[in-house]
Amino acid sequence: MASLNNVIAKPKNSIGETYARNVLSKWTSNHVADACVAATQIGLIHSGCLLGYDRAKEILTDGFKFRKVDDVNWSVVNEAFQNGRSAVISSS
16 A cells, blocks of 8 residues: 555655645545545645646645545546636735
8 A cells, every 4th residue: 555655755845745745644534525625725735836737636646546535536526626726826
């Protein structure tokens, strides 16, 4: 079984990566509602320009697979991610 440390590799020590690790640490079940909360939060991290799209999507996908969320729910989780991405976040 993969460890949570493998879910987020540490290519660089950025604020976005730290926030994403925090989101993953709080995502504790394989229920789709929990996956959607995490997906929205990761989308918000991307929206705030703290994490690139590809890395944010990679983290979400890895977390989804790690927690063995039913694949049939991926479209719902992806929609939550996209909703988080489309939010307007200001760093001020």
